[in-house]
Amino acid sequence: MVADTSETTAGGSAGAATCTPSLTAAPLGEAEAVALARVLSALADPVRLRLVSIVSAAGExxxxDLEGPLARSQPTVSHHTKVLAEAGILVGEKRGRWTWWRLSPGCLADLRQALGG
Amino acid sequence: MVADTSETTAGGSAGAATCTPSLTAAPLGEAEAVALARVLSALADPVRLRLVSIVSAAGExxxxDLEGPLARSQPTVSHHTKVLAEAGILVGEKRGRWTWWRLSPGCLADLRQALGG
DNA sequence: AGTGTTCATCGACAGCCGTCGATCTCATCA
DNA sequence: TGATGAGATCGACGGCTGTCGATGAACACT
Incomplete structure:
Protein backbone atom coordinates (compact mmCIF):
# COMPACT_ATOMS: atom_id res chain seq x y z
CA MET A 1 0.00 0.00 0.00
CA VAL A 2 3.05 2.23 -0.22
CA ALA A 3 2.03 2.94 -3.80
CA ASP A 4 4.72 4.90 -5.55
CA THR A 5 6.55 4.72 -8.85
CA SER A 6 9.65 2.94 -7.67
CA GLU A 7 11.16 4.56 -4.60
CA THR A 8 10.48 2.62 -1.44
CA THR A 9 11.81 4.92 1.21
CA ALA A 10 10.43 6.02 4.53
CA GLY A 11 6.76 5.36 5.01
CA GLY A 12 6.21 9.06 5.29
CA SER A 13 7.03 10.23 8.77
CA ALA A 14 10.26 8.63 9.90
CA GLY A 15 12.58 9.99 7.28
CA ALA A 16 13.38 13.28 8.93
CA ALA A 17 13.63 11.67 12.33
CA THR A 18 17.38 11.87 12.70
CA CYS A 19 17.66 15.53 11.79
CA THR A 20 19.42 17.57 14.46
CA PRO A 21 18.37 16.39 17.92
CA SER A 22 21.51 15.95 19.99
CA LEU A 23 21.63 13.42 22.80
CA THR A 24 24.39 15.07 24.76
CA ALA A 25 23.30 18.68 24.48
CA ALA A 26 19.86 19.61 25.81
CA PRO A 27 17.66 17.25 27.87
CA LEU A 28 15.97 16.04 24.66
CA GLY A 29 12.22 16.44 24.25
CA GLU A 30 9.81 13.57 24.32
CA ALA A 31 8.95 13.74 20.62
CA GLU A 32 12.61 13.86 19.64
CA ALA A 33 13.33 10.91 21.89
CA VAL A 34 10.56 8.90 20.24
CA ALA A 35 11.87 9.75 16.78
CA LEU A 36 15.43 8.86 17.64
CA ALA A 37 14.34 5.65 19.33
CA ARG A 38 12.50 4.67 16.18
CA VAL A 39 15.69 4.82 14.13
CA LEU A 40 17.77 3.12 16.79
CA SER A 41 15.18 0.35 17.13
CA ALA A 42 15.48 -0.33 13.43
CA LEU A 43 19.22 -0.86 13.87
CA ALA A 44 19.04 -2.67 17.19
CA ASP A 45 18.90 -6.12 15.66
CA PRO A 46 21.84 -8.34 14.69
CA VAL A 47 20.29 -9.43 11.40
CA ARG A 48 19.48 -5.88 10.35
CA LEU A 49 22.95 -4.67 11.36
CA ARG A 50 24.55 -7.31 9.18
CA LEU A 51 22.10 -6.45 6.41
CA VAL A 52 23.11 -2.80 6.56
CA SER A 53 26.80 -3.67 6.62
CA ILE A 54 26.39 -5.91 3.58
CA VAL A 55 24.58 -3.15 1.69
CA SER A 56 27.17 -0.64 2.82
CA ALA A 57 30.08 -2.78 1.68
CA ALA A 58 28.53 -3.64 -1.68
CA GLY A 59 27.01 -0.24 -2.39
CA GLU A 60 23.89 -1.86 -3.79
CA ASP A 65 21.37 -11.89 -2.51
CA LEU A 66 20.56 -11.31 1.15
CA GLU A 67 18.82 -14.54 2.13
CA GLY A 68 22.01 -16.57 1.91
CA PRO A 69 24.40 -14.36 3.90
CA LEU A 70 21.75 -13.57 6.49
CA ALA A 71 20.59 -17.19 6.76
CA ARG A 72 16.97 -16.10 6.95
CA SER A 73 13.88 -16.92 4.91
CA GLN A 74 12.64 -14.67 2.15
CA PRO A 75 9.69 -13.28 4.16
CA THR A 76 12.00 -12.49 7.05
CA VAL A 77 14.48 -10.69 4.82
CA SER A 78 11.63 -8.75 3.23
CA HIS A 79 10.39 -7.80 6.68
CA HIS A 80 13.80 -6.50 7.74
CA THR A 81 14.33 -4.46 4.59
CA LYS A 82 10.92 -2.93 5.10
CA VAL A 83 11.72 -1.97 8.68
CA LEU A 84 15.01 -0.37 7.64
CA ALA A 85 13.34 1.47 4.78
CA GLU A 86 10.59 2.82 6.99
CA ALA A 87 13.24 4.08 9.37
CA GLY A 88 14.88 5.94 6.50
CA ILE A 89 18.04 3.88 6.65
CA LEU A 90 17.67 1.94 3.41
CA VAL A 91 16.34 3.04 0.05
CA GLY A 92 14.85 0.45 -2.27
CA GLU A 93 14.51 0.72 -6.01
CA LYS A 94 12.63 -1.76 -8.15
CA ARG A 95 14.41 -2.58 -11.35
CA GLY A 96 12.54 -5.09 -13.44
CA ARG A 97 11.84 -8.07 -11.30
CA TRP A 98 14.37 -7.27 -8.60
CA THR A 99 14.53 -4.80 -5.77
CA TRP A 100 17.87 -3.16 -5.16
CA TRP A 101 18.77 -1.70 -1.81
CA ARG A 102 21.27 0.96 -0.90
CA LEU A 103 22.00 3.12 2.10
CA SER A 104 20.04 6.31 2.46
CA PRO A 105 22.74 8.95 2.00
CA GLY A 106 23.53 10.90 5.12
CA CYS A 107 21.28 8.86 7.35
CA LEU A 108 24.02 7.19 9.37
CA ALA A 109 25.88 10.49 9.57
CA ASP A 110 22.75 12.14 10.96
CA LEU A 111 22.41 9.33 13.45
CA ARG A 112 26.01 9.71 14.60
CA GLN A 113 25.43 13.41 15.05
CA ALA A 114 22.27 12.73 17.04
CA LEU A 115 24.37 10.53 19.27
CA GLY A 116 26.48 13.48 20.24
CA GLY A 117 28.80 13.84 17.27
CA MET B 1 23.60 -9.59 42.88
CA VAL B 2 26.10 -7.34 41.15
CA ALA B 3 28.05 -7.34 44.40
CA ASP B 4 30.91 -4.89 44.17
CA THR B 5 32.31 -2.09 46.24
CA SER B 6 30.52 0.74 44.56
CA GLU B 7 30.93 0.69 40.78
CA THR B 8 27.89 -0.61 38.98
CA THR B 9 29.06 -0.84 35.42
CA ALA B 10 28.63 -3.47 32.76
CA GLY B 11 27.48 -6.84 33.99
CA GLY B 12 30.69 -8.32 32.76
CA SER B 13 30.49 -8.91 29.03
CA ALA B 14 28.84 -5.95 27.38
CA GLY B 15 31.32 -3.27 28.28
CA ALA B 16 33.77 -3.85 25.46
CA ALA B 17 31.00 -4.40 22.97
CA THR B 18 31.35 -1.12 21.11
CA CYS B 19 35.09 -1.42 20.60
CA THR B 20 36.06 -1.20 16.94
CA PRO B 21 33.52 -3.02 14.77
CA SER B 22 32.60 -0.76 11.89
CA LEU B 23 29.19 -0.99 10.29
CA THR B 24 30.18 0.51 6.98
CA ALA B 25 33.49 -1.25 6.45
CA ALA B 26 33.50 -5.05 6.37
CA PRO B 27 30.31 -7.19 6.24
CA LEU B 28 30.31 -7.39 10.06
CA GLY B 29 30.52 -10.78 11.76
CA GLU B 30 27.62 -12.32 13.60
CA ALA B 31 29.18 -11.93 17.06
CA GLU B 32 30.01 -8.29 16.41
CA ALA B 33 26.49 -7.68 15.19
CA VAL B 34 25.05 -9.20 18.35
CA ALA B 35 27.30 -7.08 20.52
CA LEU B 36 26.48 -3.88 18.67
CA ALA B 37 22.77 -4.69 18.72
CA ARG B 38 22.95 -5.11 22.48
CA VAL B 39 24.19 -1.55 22.92
CA LEU B 40 21.77 -0.14 20.38
CA SER B 41 18.88 -1.96 22.03
CA ALA B 42 19.73 -0.30 25.30
CA LEU B 43 19.45 3.09 23.62
CA ALA B 44 16.44 2.27 21.45
CA ASP B 45 13.87 3.45 23.96
CA PRO B 46 12.50 6.98 24.37
CA VAL B 47 12.67 6.89 28.16
CA ARG B 48 16.25 5.67 28.19
CA LEU B 49 17.27 8.22 25.56
CA ARG B 50 15.86 11.01 27.67
CA LEU B 51 17.50 9.50 30.72
CA VAL B 52 20.88 9.52 28.98
CA SER B 53 20.38 13.07 27.77
CA ILE B 54 19.52 14.23 31.28
CA VAL B 55 22.62 12.57 32.70
CA SER B 56 24.70 13.97 29.88
CA ALA B 57 23.45 17.50 30.42
CA ALA B 58 23.86 17.41 34.19
CA GLY B 59 27.09 15.46 34.28
CA GLU B 60 25.89 13.47 37.25
CA ASP B 65 15.98 13.08 40.44
CA LEU B 66 14.98 10.99 37.44
CA GLU B 67 11.49 9.84 38.36
CA GLY B 68 10.02 13.30 37.94
CA PRO B 69 11.47 14.29 34.57
CA LEU B 70 10.92 10.81 33.14
CA ALA B 71 7.40 10.50 34.55
CA ARG B 72 7.98 6.89 35.47
CA SER B 73 7.76 4.95 38.70
CA GLN B 74 10.80 4.24 40.83
CA PRO B 75 11.02 0.53 39.84
CA THR B 76 10.81 1.48 36.18
CA VAL B 77 13.58 4.07 36.50
CA SER B 78 15.71 1.54 38.35
CA HIS B 79 15.09 -0.95 35.57
CA HIS B 80 16.19 1.50 32.89
CA THR B 81 19.35 2.55 34.70
CA LYS B 82 20.23 -1.10 35.11
CA VAL B 83 19.76 -1.79 31.40
CA LEU B 84 21.93 1.18 30.47
CA ALA B 85 24.61 0.19 32.98
CA GLU B 86 24.71 -3.38 31.73
CA ALA B 87 25.16 -2.04 28.21
CA GLY B 88 28.14 -0.03 29.40
CA ILE B 89 26.48 3.30 28.71
CA LEU B 90 25.96 4.48 32.28
CA VAL B 91 28.18 4.13 35.32
CA GLY B 92 26.60 4.16 38.75
CA GLU B 93 28.28 5.04 41.99
CA LYS B 94 26.71 4.62 45.40
CA ARG B 95 27.40 7.50 47.70
CA GLY B 96 25.77 7.09 51.08
CA ARG B 97 22.09 6.54 50.49
CA TRP B 98 22.05 7.72 46.91
CA THR B 99 23.17 6.28 43.62
CA TRP B 100 24.73 8.74 41.20
CA TRP B 101 24.79 8.09 37.51
CA ARG B 102 27.11 9.45 34.87
CA LEU B 103 27.95 8.59 31.30
CA SER B 104 30.56 5.94 30.72
CA PRO B 105 33.40 7.96 29.17
CA GLY B 106 34.02 7.18 25.53
CA CYS B 107 31.06 4.88 25.18
CA LEU B 108 29.00 7.09 22.91
CA ALA B 109 32.10 7.96 20.92
CA ASP B 110 32.78 4.26 20.41
CA LEU B 111 29.20 3.79 19.33
CA ARG B 112 29.41 6.60 16.82
CA GLN B 113 32.57 5.06 15.42
CA ALA B 114 30.89 1.67 15.18
CA LEU B 115 28.18 3.37 13.17
CA GLY B 116 30.67 4.27 10.53
CA GLY B 117 32.44 7.27 12.04
C1' DA C 1 17.02 0.03 68.62
C1' DG C 2 13.77 2.37 65.90
C1' DT C 3 12.33 5.02 62.04
C1' DG C 4 12.29 6.95 57.61
C1' DT C 5 14.41 7.11 52.99
C1' DT C 6 16.66 5.42 48.80
C1' DC C 7 17.15 1.99 45.67
C1' DA C 8 17.00 -2.98 43.93
C1' DT C 9 14.35 -7.06 43.16
C1' DC C 10 10.18 -9.90 42.37
C1' DG C 11 5.92 -11.20 40.12
C1' DA C 12 2.52 -10.17 36.91
C1' DC C 13 0.45 -8.34 32.85
C1' DA C 14 -0.12 -6.33 28.22
C1' DG C 15 1.98 -5.34 24.04
C1' DC C 16 5.58 -5.68 20.65
C1' DC C 17 8.98 -8.30 17.75
C1' DG C 18 11.49 -11.88 14.98
C1' DT C 19 10.54 -15.86 12.51
C1' DC C 20 8.48 -18.85 9.06
C1' DG C 21 4.98 -21.31 5.87
C1' DA C 22 1.45 -20.14 2.82
C1' DT C 23 -0.42 -17.07 -0.30
C1' DC C 24 -0.81 -13.05 -3.37
C1' DT C 25 0.97 -9.61 -6.78
C1' DC C 26 3.26 -8.42 -10.70
C1' DA C 27 6.93 -8.31 -14.22
C1' DT C 28 9.44 -11.13 -17.56
C1' DC C 29 9.77 -14.45 -21.14
C1' DA C 30 8.23 -18.22 -24.09
C1' DT D 1 -1.91 -16.25 -22.91
C1' DG D 2 0.30 -19.06 -19.90
C1' DA D 3 4.38 -20.22 -17.10
C1' DT D 4 8.07 -18.77 -14.18
C1' DG D 5 10.14 -16.36 -10.58
C1' DA D 6 11.08 -12.28 -7.23
C1' DG D 7 9.35 -10.21 -3.59
C1' DA D 8 5.51 -8.32 -0.60
C1' DT D 9 1.79 -9.54 2.54
C1' DC D 10 -0.88 -12.47 5.84
C1' DG D 11 -1.51 -15.26 9.92
C1' DA D 12 0.36 -17.58 13.62
C1' DC D 13 3.53 -18.70 17.28
C1' DG D 14 7.07 -18.12 20.94
C1' DG D 15 9.81 -14.98 23.29
C1' DC D 16 11.21 -10.58 24.82
C1' DT D 17 10.17 -5.93 26.97
C1' DG D 18 8.19 -1.83 29.42
C1' DT D 19 5.42 -0.95 33.17
C1' DC D 20 3.83 -0.98 37.93
C1' DG D 21 2.57 -2.50 42.88
C1' DA D 22 4.52 -4.94 46.54
C1' DT D 23 8.35 -6.35 48.97
C1' DG D 24 13.15 -6.47 50.52
C1' DA D 25 17.87 -4.69 51.61
C1' DA D 26 21.00 -1.05 52.95
C1' DC D 27 21.95 3.30 54.89
C1' DA D 28 21.42 7.61 57.89
C1' DC D 29 19.73 10.00 61.65
C1' DT D 30 17.52 10.24 66.11
Whole structure:
Protein backbone atom coordinates (compact mmCIF):
# COMPACT_ATOMS: atom_id res chain seq x y z
CA MET A 1 0.00 0.00 0.00
CA VAL A 2 3.05 2.23 -0.22
CA ALA A 3 2.03 2.94 -3.80
CA ASP A 4 4.72 4.90 -5.55
CA THR A 5 6.55 4.72 -8.85
CA SER A 6 9.65 2.94 -7.67
CA GLU A 7 11.16 4.56 -4.60
CA THR A 8 10.48 2.62 -1.44
CA THR A 9 11.81 4.92 1.21
CA ALA A 10 10.43 6.02 4.53
CA GLY A 11 6.76 5.36 5.01
CA GLY A 12 6.21 9.06 5.29
CA SER A 13 7.03 10.23 8.77
CA ALA A 14 10.26 8.63 9.90
CA GLY A 15 12.58 9.99 7.28
CA ALA A 16 13.38 13.28 8.93
CA ALA A 17 13.63 11.67 12.33
CA THR A 18 17.38 11.87 12.70
CA CYS A 19 17.66 15.53 11.79
CA THR A 20 19.42 17.57 14.46
CA PRO A 21 18.37 16.39 17.92
CA SER A 22 21.51 15.95 19.99
CA LEU A 23 21.63 13.42 22.80
CA THR A 24 24.39 15.07 24.76
CA ALA A 25 23.30 18.68 24.48
CA ALA A 26 19.86 19.61 25.81
CA PRO A 27 17.66 17.25 27.87
CA LEU A 28 15.97 16.04 24.66
CA GLY A 29 12.22 16.44 24.25
CA GLU A 30 9.81 13.57 24.32
CA ALA A 31 8.95 13.74 20.62
CA GLU A 32 12.61 13.86 19.64
CA ALA A 33 13.33 10.91 21.89
CA VAL A 34 10.56 8.90 20.24
CA ALA A 35 11.87 9.75 16.78
CA LEU A 36 15.43 8.86 17.64
CA ALA A 37 14.34 5.65 19.33
CA ARG A 38 12.50 4.67 16.18
CA VAL A 39 15.69 4.82 14.13
CA LEU A 40 17.77 3.12 16.79
CA SER A 41 15.18 0.35 17.13
CA ALA A 42 15.48 -0.33 13.43
CA LEU A 43 19.22 -0.86 13.87
CA ALA A 44 19.04 -2.67 17.19
CA ASP A 45 18.90 -6.12 15.66
CA PRO A 46 21.84 -8.34 14.69
CA VAL A 47 20.29 -9.43 11.40
CA ARG A 48 19.48 -5.88 10.35
CA LEU A 49 22.95 -4.67 11.36
CA ARG A 50 24.55 -7.31 9.18
CA LEU A 51 22.10 -6.45 6.41
CA VAL A 52 23.11 -2.80 6.56
CA SER A 53 26.80 -3.67 6.62
CA ILE A 54 26.39 -5.91 3.58
CA VAL A 55 24.58 -3.15 1.69
CA SER A 56 27.17 -0.64 2.82
CA ALA A 57 30.08 -2.78 1.68
CA ALA A 58 28.53 -3.64 -1.68
CA GLY A 59 27.01 -0.24 -2.39
CA GLU A 60 23.89 -1.86 -3.79
CA UNK A 61 22.40 -5.28 -3.12
CA UNK A 62 19.49 -7.27 -4.53
CA UNK A 63 17.03 -8.78 -2.06
CA UNK A 64 17.69 -12.27 -3.39
CA ASP A 65 21.37 -11.89 -2.51
CA LEU A 66 20.56 -11.31 1.15
CA GLU A 67 18.82 -14.54 2.13
CA GLY A 68 22.01 -16.57 1.91
CA PRO A 69 24.40 -14.36 3.90
CA LEU A 70 21.75 -13.57 6.49
CA ALA A 71 20.59 -17.19 6.76
CA ARG A 72 16.97 -16.10 6.95
CA SER A 73 13.88 -16.92 4.91
CA GLN A 74 12.64 -14.67 2.15
CA PRO A 75 9.69 -13.28 4.16
CA THR A 76 12.00 -12.49 7.05
CA VAL A 77 14.48 -10.69 4.82
CA SER A 78 11.63 -8.75 3.23
CA HIS A 79 10.39 -7.80 6.68
CA HIS A 80 13.80 -6.50 7.74
CA THR A 81 14.33 -4.46 4.59
CA LYS A 82 10.92 -2.93 5.10
CA VAL A 83 11.72 -1.97 8.68
CA LEU A 84 15.01 -0.37 7.64
CA ALA A 85 13.34 1.47 4.78
CA GLU A 86 10.59 2.82 6.99
CA ALA A 87 13.24 4.08 9.37
CA GLY A 88 14.88 5.94 6.50
CA ILE A 89 18.04 3.88 6.65
CA LEU A 90 17.67 1.94 3.41
CA VAL A 91 16.34 3.04 0.05
CA GLY A 92 14.85 0.45 -2.27
CA GLU A 93 14.51 0.72 -6.01
CA LYS A 94 12.63 -1.76 -8.15
CA ARG A 95 14.41 -2.58 -11.35
CA GLY A 96 12.54 -5.09 -13.44
CA ARG A 97 11.84 -8.07 -11.30
CA TRP A 98 14.37 -7.27 -8.60
CA THR A 99 14.53 -4.80 -5.77
CA TRP A 100 17.87 -3.16 -5.16
CA TRP A 101 18.77 -1.70 -1.81
CA ARG A 102 21.27 0.96 -0.90
CA LEU A 103 22.00 3.12 2.10
CA SER A 104 20.04 6.31 2.46
CA PRO A 105 22.74 8.95 2.00
CA GLY A 106 23.53 10.90 5.12
CA CYS A 107 21.28 8.86 7.35
CA LEU A 108 24.02 7.19 9.37
CA ALA A 109 25.88 10.49 9.57
CA ASP A 110 22.75 12.14 10.96
CA LEU A 111 22.41 9.33 13.45
CA ARG A 112 26.01 9.71 14.60
CA GLN A 113 25.43 13.41 15.05
CA ALA A 114 22.27 12.73 17.04
CA LEU A 115 24.37 10.53 19.27
CA GLY A 116 26.48 13.48 20.24
CA GLY A 117 28.80 13.84 17.27
CA MET B 1 23.60 -9.59 42.88
CA VAL B 2 26.10 -7.34 41.15
CA ALA B 3 28.05 -7.34 44.40
CA ASP B 4 30.91 -4.89 44.17
CA THR B 5 32.31 -2.09 46.24
CA SER B 6 30.52 0.74 44.56
CA GLU B 7 30.93 0.69 40.78
CA THR B 8 27.89 -0.61 38.98
CA THR B 9 29.06 -0.84 35.42
CA ALA B 10 28.63 -3.47 32.76
CA GLY B 11 27.48 -6.84 33.99
CA GLY B 12 30.69 -8.32 32.76
CA SER B 13 30.49 -8.91 29.03
CA ALA B 14 28.84 -5.95 27.38
CA GLY B 15 31.32 -3.27 28.28
CA ALA B 16 33.77 -3.85 25.46
CA ALA B 17 31.00 -4.40 22.97
CA THR B 18 31.35 -1.12 21.11
CA CYS B 19 35.09 -1.42 20.60
CA THR B 20 36.06 -1.20 16.94
CA PRO B 21 33.52 -3.02 14.77
CA SER B 22 32.60 -0.76 11.89
CA LEU B 23 29.19 -0.99 10.29
CA THR B 24 30.18 0.51 6.98
CA ALA B 25 33.49 -1.25 6.45
CA ALA B 26 33.50 -5.05 6.37
CA PRO B 27 30.31 -7.19 6.24
CA LEU B 28 30.31 -7.39 10.06
CA GLY B 29 30.52 -10.78 11.76
CA GLU B 30 27.62 -12.32 13.60
CA ALA B 31 29.18 -11.93 17.06
CA GLU B 32 30.01 -8.29 16.41
CA ALA B 33 26.49 -7.68 15.19
CA VAL B 34 25.05 -9.20 18.35
CA ALA B 35 27.30 -7.08 20.52
CA LEU B 36 26.48 -3.88 18.67
CA ALA B 37 22.77 -4.69 18.72
CA ARG B 38 22.95 -5.11 22.48
CA VAL B 39 24.19 -1.55 22.92
CA LEU B 40 21.77 -0.14 20.38
CA SER B 41 18.88 -1.96 22.03
CA ALA B 42 19.73 -0.30 25.30
CA LEU B 43 19.45 3.09 23.62
CA ALA B 44 16.44 2.27 21.45
CA ASP B 45 13.87 3.45 23.96
CA PRO B 46 12.50 6.98 24.37
CA VAL B 47 12.67 6.89 28.16
CA ARG B 48 16.25 5.67 28.19
CA LEU B 49 17.27 8.22 25.56
CA ARG B 50 15.86 11.01 27.67
CA LEU B 51 17.50 9.50 30.72
CA VAL B 52 20.88 9.52 28.98
CA SER B 53 20.38 13.07 27.77
CA ILE B 54 19.52 14.23 31.28
CA VAL B 55 22.62 12.57 32.70
CA SER B 56 24.70 13.97 29.88
CA ALA B 57 23.45 17.50 30.42
CA ALA B 58 23.86 17.41 34.19
CA GLY B 59 27.09 15.46 34.28
CA GLU B 60 25.89 13.47 37.25
CA UNK B 61 22.38 12.66 38.37
CA UNK B 62 20.85 10.95 41.38
CA UNK B 63 18.25 8.25 40.76
CA UNK B 64 15.65 10.10 42.77
CA ASP B 65 15.98 13.08 40.44
CA LEU B 66 14.98 10.99 37.44
CA GLU B 67 11.49 9.84 38.36
CA GLY B 68 10.02 13.30 37.94
CA PRO B 69 11.47 14.29 34.57
CA LEU B 70 10.92 10.81 33.14
CA ALA B 71 7.40 10.50 34.55
CA ARG B 72 7.98 6.89 35.47
CA SER B 73 7.76 4.95 38.70
CA GLN B 74 10.80 4.24 40.83
CA PRO B 75 11.02 0.53 39.84
CA THR B 76 10.81 1.48 36.18
CA VAL B 77 13.58 4.07 36.50
CA SER B 78 15.71 1.54 38.35
CA HIS B 79 15.09 -0.95 35.57
CA HIS B 80 16.19 1.50 32.89
CA THR B 81 19.35 2.55 34.70
CA LYS B 82 20.23 -1.10 35.11
CA VAL B 83 19.76 -1.79 31.40
CA LEU B 84 21.93 1.18 30.47
CA ALA B 85 24.61 0.19 32.98
CA GLU B 86 24.71 -3.38 31.73
CA ALA B 87 25.16 -2.04 28.21
CA GLY B 88 28.14 -0.03 29.40
CA ILE B 89 26.48 3.30 28.71
CA LEU B 90 25.96 4.48 32.28
CA VAL B 91 28.18 4.13 35.32
CA GLY B 92 26.60 4.16 38.75
CA GLU B 93 28.28 5.04 41.99
CA LYS B 94 26.71 4.62 45.40
CA ARG B 95 27.40 7.50 47.70
CA GLY B 96 25.77 7.09 51.08
CA ARG B 97 22.09 6.54 50.49
CA TRP B 98 22.05 7.72 46.91
CA THR B 99 23.17 6.28 43.62
CA TRP B 100 24.73 8.74 41.20
CA TRP B 101 24.79 8.09 37.51
CA ARG B 102 27.11 9.45 34.87
CA LEU B 103 27.95 8.59 31.30
CA SER B 104 30.56 5.94 30.72
CA PRO B 105 33.40 7.96 29.17
CA GLY B 106 34.02 7.18 25.53
CA CYS B 107 31.06 4.88 25.18
CA LEU B 108 29.00 7.09 22.91
CA ALA B 109 32.10 7.96 20.92
CA ASP B 110 32.78 4.26 20.41
CA LEU B 111 29.20 3.79 19.33
CA ARG B 112 29.41 6.60 16.82
CA GLN B 113 32.57 5.06 15.42
CA ALA B 114 30.89 1.67 15.18
CA LEU B 115 28.18 3.37 13.17
CA GLY B 116 30.67 4.27 10.53
CA GLY B 117 32.44 7.27 12.04
C1' DA C 1 17.02 0.03 68.62
C1' DG C 2 13.77 2.37 65.90
C1' DT C 3 12.33 5.02 62.04
C1' DG C 4 12.29 6.95 57.61
C1' DT C 5 14.41 7.11 52.99
C1' DT C 6 16.66 5.42 48.80
C1' DC C 7 17.15 1.99 45.67
C1' DA C 8 17.00 -2.98 43.93
C1' DT C 9 14.35 -7.06 43.16
C1' DC C 10 10.18 -9.90 42.37
C1' DG C 11 5.92 -11.20 40.12
C1' DA C 12 2.52 -10.17 36.91
C1' DC C 13 0.45 -8.34 32.85
C1' DA C 14 -0.12 -6.33 28.22
C1' DG C 15 1.98 -5.34 24.04
C1' DC C 16 5.58 -5.68 20.65
C1' DC C 17 8.98 -8.30 17.75
C1' DG C 18 11.49 -11.88 14.98
C1' DT C 19 10.54 -15.86 12.51
C1' DC C 20 8.48 -18.85 9.06
C1' DG C 21 4.98 -21.31 5.87
C1' DA C 22 1.45 -20.14 2.82
C1' DT C 23 -0.42 -17.07 -0.30
C1' DC C 24 -0.81 -13.05 -3.37
C1' DT C 25 0.97 -9.61 -6.78
C1' DC C 26 3.26 -8.42 -10.70
C1' DA C 27 6.93 -8.31 -14.22
C1' DT C 28 9.44 -11.13 -17.56
C1' DC C 29 9.77 -14.45 -21.14
C1' DA C 30 8.23 -18.22 -24.09
C1' DT D 1 -1.91 -16.25 -22.91
C1' DG D 2 0.30 -19.06 -19.90
C1' DA D 3 4.38 -20.22 -17.10
C1' DT D 4 8.07 -18.77 -14.18
C1' DG D 5 10.14 -16.36 -10.58
C1' DA D 6 11.08 -12.28 -7.23
C1' DG D 7 9.35 -10.21 -3.59
C1' DA D 8 5.51 -8.32 -0.60
C1' DT D 9 1.79 -9.54 2.54
C1' DC D 10 -0.88 -12.47 5.84
C1' DG D 11 -1.51 -15.26 9.92
C1' DA D 12 0.36 -17.58 13.62
C1' DC D 13 3.53 -18.70 17.28
C1' DG D 14 7.07 -18.12 20.94
C1' DG D 15 9.81 -14.98 23.29
C1' DC D 16 11.21 -10.58 24.82
C1' DT D 17 10.17 -5.93 26.97
C1' DG D 18 8.19 -1.83 29.42
C1' DT D 19 5.42 -0.95 33.17
C1' DC D 20 3.83 -0.98 37.93
C1' DG D 21 2.57 -2.50 42.88
C1' DA D 22 4.52 -4.94 46.54
C1' DT D 23 8.35 -6.35 48.97
C1' DG D 24 13.15 -6.47 50.52
C1' DA D 25 17.87 -4.69 51.61
C1' DA D 26 21.00 -1.05 52.95
C1' DC D 27 21.95 3.30 54.89
C1' DA D 28 21.42 7.61 57.89
C1' DC D 29 19.73 10.00 61.65
C1' DT D 30 17.52 10.24 66.11
Missing amino acids: VCSC | VCSC
